[in-house]
Amino acid sequence: MSALFEEFDDIADLAEGLDDPSAGARIMAVIDLADSADPAAIPYLARAIADPDAGVRKQAAQALTDFDGPETAAALVQALSDTDMAVIEAAAISLTELKLPEAGDAILPHLGDQDEIRLTALLAGIKELRRPEAMEPAIAALSHSAPAVRMQAVGVIGWLQDETSLDALQQAATDPDTQVRRTAVAALGFSKSDAARTALMAALKDPEWMVREAGAETLAKSGDASSIPALRAVLDDDFWQVRLKSVRSLGKLGATEAALQIAPMMDIPVPNLRKECAAVLGELAVKETLPFLEKYADDTDPDVRKNVRWAMDRIAA
Numbered sequence: 547m548s549a550l551f552e553e554f555d556d557i558a559d560l561a562e563g564l565d566d567p568s569a570g571a572r573i574m575a576v577i578d579l580a581d582s583a584d585p586a587a588i589p590y591l592a593r594a595i596a597d598p599d600a601g602v603r604k605q606a607a608q609a610l611t612d613f614d615g616p617e618t619a620a621a622l623v624q625a626l627s628d629t630d631m632a633v634i635e636a637a638a639i640s641l642t643e644l645k646l647p648e649a650g651d652a653i654l655p656h657l658g659d660q661d662e663i664r665l666t667a668l669l670a671g672i673k674e675l676r677r678p679e680a681m682e683p684a685i686a687a688l689s690h691s692a693p694a695v696r697m698q699a700v701g702v703i704g705w706l707q708d709e710t711s712l713d714a715l716q717q718a719a720t721d722p723d724t725q726v727r728r729t730a731v732a733a734l735g736f737s738k739s740d741a742a743r744t745a746l747m748a749a750l751k752d753p754e755w756m757v758r759e760a761g762a763e764t765l766a767k768s769g770d771a772s773s774i775p776a777l778r779a780v781l782d783d784d785f786w787q788v789r790l791k792s793v794r795s796l797g798k799l800g801a802t803e804a805a806l807q808i809a810p811m812m813d814i815p816v817p818n819l820r821k822e823c824a825a826v827l828g829e830l831a832v833k834e835t836l837p838f839l840e841k842y843a844d845d846t847d848p849d850v851r852k853n854v855r856w857a858m859d860r861i862a863a
Contacts, residue, residue, distance in 0.1 A: 557582060561590040569599040576602060580609035588613050592621035600630040607636035611643045619644055619652035619671070626664045634663060641671030650677040657683035662692040669698035673705050681706055685714045693723035700726060704733025712737060716745045724754045731760040735767040743768055747776045755785040762788055766795035774801045781807055786816045793819075797826030805832035812838045817847040824850060828857030836861055 560582065563575025576594050579587040591613070594606035607625045610618050625637035641653075653672045657680060659665045669687060672680050680702050687699035700718045703711045718730035731749045734742045746768075749761030762780055765773045777792045778801070789811065796804045808830075811823050820842060827835045839858050845851045 557584055557586045557590070560587070564590060564594055564597075569597075569602055572597060572599065572602045573605045576605045576609050580612055583612065585613065585615075588615070588617050588621075592617060592624075595621045595625050600628075600633055603628060603630065603633045604636050607633055607640055610637075611640035614644055614646045615649055616651045619649040622671070623652055623656055623668070626667055634667075638663075638667035638670065641667055642674075644671055644675060647675045647677060650675040650680070654679055654683075657687070660690070662690075662695055665690065666692070666694045666698050669695065669702050673698065673701045676705055678706060678708075681708060681711060685711070688714060688718055688721075693721075693726055696721060696723065696726045697729050700729045700733055704729070704736070707736040709737060709739065712739060712741055716741065719745050719749060724756060727752065727754070727757045728760045731757055732764055735764040738768050738770070743770060743773060747773065750776055750780050755783070755788055758783060758788045759785070759791050762791035762795055766798040769799070771799055771801070774799055774804065777801070778804050778807060781811070786814060786819045789814075790819050790822050793822050793826050797829045800830070802830045802832055805830045805835050809835040809838035812842055817845075817850055820845065820850045821847065821853050824853035824857050828853065828860045831857075831861050833861055 557579070560575060560578045563578065564572050566572050566575065576591065579590055591606050591609050594602055597603050597606065603625065607622065610622055622637045622641050625633055628634050650672050653668050654677065656668055659668065665687065669684065684699040684702035687695050690696055696718065700715065703714055715730050715734050719727055719734065721727050721730065731746060734745055746761050746765045749757050752758050752761070758780060762777060765777060774796065777796050780788055780792045783789050793808055793811070796808065805827060808823050808826060812820050814820065824839060824842070827839060836858065839854050842850060842854045843858065845854060
């Protein structure tokens with residue numbers, strides 16, 4: 547772009563293209579305004595959200611992803627009510643790029659919206675802004691009929707990391723939808739409470755492996771050794787992904803008593819699992835596991851070989 551457009555006073559000149567009768571020219575004007583990276587372009591891009599052409603509106607929604615603040619958020623919220631799904635989708639993606647907490651001012655008043663698409667996008671947009679005012683509407687959204695809404699609501703609650711939300715997260719951990727349960731289980735990781743640990747250990751018995759995997763991974767965050775027996779119990783899970791996360795958590799908890807239970811898992815023909823087992827066996831450094839590691843010192847997978855040799859050296863040391 548020419549240096550001419552880098553001057554603040556030239557934003558208005560760029561914006562003149564938004565009045566061109568050609569939709570293509572208006573799209574180019576939106577692109578130029580976005581390329582300026584000047585906050586002074588935000589009002590013009592917000593105006594383009596109401597353009598009669600869907601292509602221009604979509605371009606404006608995409609362009610706003612490079613800006614932040616309440617005015618940007620307000621324009622994107624407006625775009626969520628567009629009649630064109632491509633515009634709505636672009637606005638929903640741009641909402642997730644907001645980073646300034648004050649951008650939430652434009653989102654908060656709309657968190658009571660019951661439309662699935664809009665509410666999902668609004669919750670996703672405010673999640674990382676960590677606005678405490680979003681807690682109450684997020685908890686209310688856990689009763690929404692749409693799983694996508696409930697999953698985003700759990701995300702909002704989890705990011706706020708407020709112990710008062712534990713009851714809501716525990717209930718979400720038993721949601722009928724697998725992804726909602728999985729998200730809730732992961733969100734419980736911020737709490738060191740007995741209630742959270744009980745919910746996580748219950749997740750290890752969930753009928754869906756993805757929920758068990760999340761439970762196995764999250765349990766280690768408590769740093770509580772009382773979780774070790776529950777984690778050892780899922781080392782024979784039918785899904786290697788669950789076993790891998792359990793092995794990793796046992797390593798973080800320093801569960802040397804699980805070393806000889808982990809060592810035979812080196813024989814499972816899944817390189818990612820062997821790599822993790824080798825790393826954890828090195829961390830635990832129990833000499834009786836050395837024969838299991840020696841078998842894979844020349845493993846066909848370079849990452850497995852690397853971890854095995856590091857583990858052997860550590861045990862030797």
